[in-house]
Amino acid sequence: MQEVRVRFAPSPTGYLHIGGLRTALYNYLFAKGHNGKFILRIEDTDRTRYVEGAIENLVDSLHWAGIKYDEGVFVEDGKLVQRGEYGPYIQSERLDIYRRYVDELIEKGYAYYCFCTKERLDKVREEQKIKGLIPRYDGLCRSLSLEEAKERIANGEEYVVRLKLPPNKDITFTDLVRGEITINTDDLDDQVLLKSDGFPTYHMAVVVDDHLMGITHIVRGEEWLPSTPKHVYLYEAFGWEKPTYVHLPTVLNKDRKKLSKRHGDVSVEDFRKKGYLPEGLVNYLALVGWAPESNKEILTMEELIEEFSFERVSKTGGIFDKEKLDWVNGHYIRSYDLDKLTEIAIPFLKEAGYIDDNFVEEKYEWLKILVETVREGLSNVSEIVDAVDIFFKDTIEIEDEDALDVLKWEETKPVLKALKEEVENVDEVDQEFAKTVMKKIQKSIGIKGKKLFMPTRVALSGKVHGPELVSVIYLLGKQNILNRIEYIEKNYLN
Numbered sequence: 066m067q068e069v070r071v072r073f074a075p076s077p078t079g080y081l082h083i084g085g086l087r088t089a090l091y092n093y094l095f096a097k098g099h100n101g102k103f104i105l106r107i108e109d110t111d112r113t114r115y116v117e118g119a120i121e122n123l124v125d126s127l128h129w130a131g132i133k134y135d136e137g138v139f140v141e142d143g144k145l146v147q148r149g150e151y152g153p154y155i156q157s158e159r160l161d162i163y164r165r166y167v168d169e170l171i172e173k174g175y176a177y178y179c180f181c182t183k184e185r186l187d188k189v190r191e192e193q194k195i196k197g198l199i200p201r202y203d204g205l206c207r208s209l210s211l212e213e214a215k216e217r218i219a220n221g222e223e224y225v226v227r228l229k230l231p232p233n234k235d236i237t238f239t240d241l242v243r244g245e246i247t248i249n250t251d252d253l254d255d256q257v258l259l260k261s262d263g264f265p266t267y268h269m270a271v272v273v274d275d276h277l278m279g280i281t282h283i284v285r286g287e288e289w290l291p292s293t294p295k296h297v298y299l300y301e302a303f304g305w306e307k308p309t310y311v312h313l314p315t316v317l318n319k320d321r322k323k324l325s326k327r328h329g330d331v332s333v334e335d336f337r338k339k340g341y342l343p344e345g346l347v348n349y350l351a352l353v354g355w356a357p358e359s360n361k362e363i364l365t366m367e368e369l370i371e372e373f374s375f376e377r378v379s380k381t382g383g384i385f386d387k388e389k390l391d392w393v394n395g396h397y398i399r400s401y402d403l404d405k406l407t408e409i410a411i412p413f414l415k416e417a418g419y420i421d422d423n424f425v426e427e428k429y430e431w432l433k434i435l436v437e438t439v440r441e442g443l444s445n446v447s448e449i450v451d452a453v454d455i456f457f458k459d460t461i462e463i464e465d466e467d468a469l470d471v472l473k474w475e476e477t478k479p480v481l482k483a484l485k486e487e488v489e490n491v492d493e494v495d496q497e498f499a500k501t502v503m504k505k506i507q508k509s510i511g512i513k514g515k516k517l518f519m520p521t522r523v524a525l526s527g528k529v530h531g532p533e534l535v536s537v538i539y540l541l542g543k544q545n546i547l548n549r550i551e552y553i554e555k556n557y558l559n
């Protein structure tokens with residue numbers, strides 16, 4: 066059997082959209098599941114959209130997400146390098162290749178030079194619109210002879226090269242998600258293949274590269290579906306075997322609109338900055354427009370590779386559901402390696418001004434316990450800032466009604482008094498002390514259960530719910546506990 070070769074072919078326009086990450090992911094899963102190769106190609110032929118540093122950003126986002134590719138563009142020591150036998154993998158470095166194939170099409174009569182100016186094209190389009198026609202090239206230059214065209218070029222006239230589509234021809238191809246699709250050439254435009262700046266258009270470059278790079282399956286967003294018949298026709302014109310097509314449903318928001326920057330977070334970087342874990346984002350994205358046969362929702366990359374198939378990709382758009390992402394990500398936060406999670410949490414805590422480098426060095430173990438204590442309630446790591454604020458404040462105002470109620474209980478005073486005494490009696494609040502102190506108080510003053518724990522919790526954290534009390538006691542330490550009890554006694558108890 067032929068080796069599976071797939072590619073992800075983003076344009077470096079600034080950032081990796083999560084829809085793009087999903088496309089990359091499905092390519093990767095399919096390649097891995099078939100012992101195939103996955104290629105990263107950069108499609109930068111539209112120079113007007115080029116953004117400095119965008120390639121590095123793309124590579125970095127894929128790397129972060131754990132999506133590995135075998136060939137293409139990599140970043141090593143901050144520099145772009147290309148690896149693989151089918152390079153270059155950056156389209157702007159392949160211009161002479163495209164030129165050769167454009168010339169071949171012209172020679173064979175599948176393409177023609179076009180000298181129409183922008184003004185003329187605009188005018189034609191306007192007239193067509195007025196007549197209620199779909200705007201398209203009217204074919205004026207189709208009948209120019211090759212000699213005439215070459216003469217005009219020699220005279221310095223600007224030109225583009227267009228695909229010469231035959232009239233009224235059905236073009237048929239099979240898409241693994243959408244089945245058989247037929248489009249008549251009468252509904253298609255004579256696509257520009259080579260622009261006046263000497264760069265190929267996407268359509269020309271994508272076909273040449275996919276063929277030369279031995280791509281067997283083209284897996285991309287459905288926005289490219291209308292272009293596919295032109296690509297199929299180009300394969301026929303060159304006499305090349307066409308690849309298998311797989312068009313993925315667009316990632317939509319809850320209103321079934323395309324997920325766009327205007328509506329909030331859309332780039333992989335946005336989610337990374339919020340403290341979504343790569344495993345959480347990838348696991349969730351896999352489920353946007355696809356479901357495993359097992360209907361499982363938490364799947365490791367290995368399980369995704371094992372279970373993934375195009376047959377189970379849905380035809381209709383996949384809805385991006387932030388709450389579900391949070392649920393999946395929360396699962397990963399709870400089960401993540403604690404050291405790794407702590408490393409991810411540290412920048413957020415620094416940013417909030419809670420800790421600095423010294424703190425990290427001196428109190429790393431304490432930080433780990435802090436992360437362990439609060440991770441249960443987080444759906445992304447940025448939320449840790451709010452979750453841990455009780456451990457970094459000098460005093461806490463009690464605003465919560467239920468908490469204020471607890472402070473009115475008759476047991477509150479004796480409980481806090483006993484706690485204060487126990488804490489004053491030790492040099493340091495260590496883990497052993499934290500584990501045993503409540504039992505001790507229970508024994509000495511005879512208050513137990515809710516009546517014992519609630520006042521303690523409220524005095525130390527200001528809330529009736531929260532992390533485990535033993536951890537709260539340990540994390541706060543001697544001085545903080547004493548300060549808080551004193552503050553509560555002074556301001557809330559009489």
Ligand code: GLU
Nearest residue numbers: 074075076108271285289
């Ligand atoms: N360069 C196109 C993009 O930016 C790739 C389309 C394709 O995969 O053919 O999405």
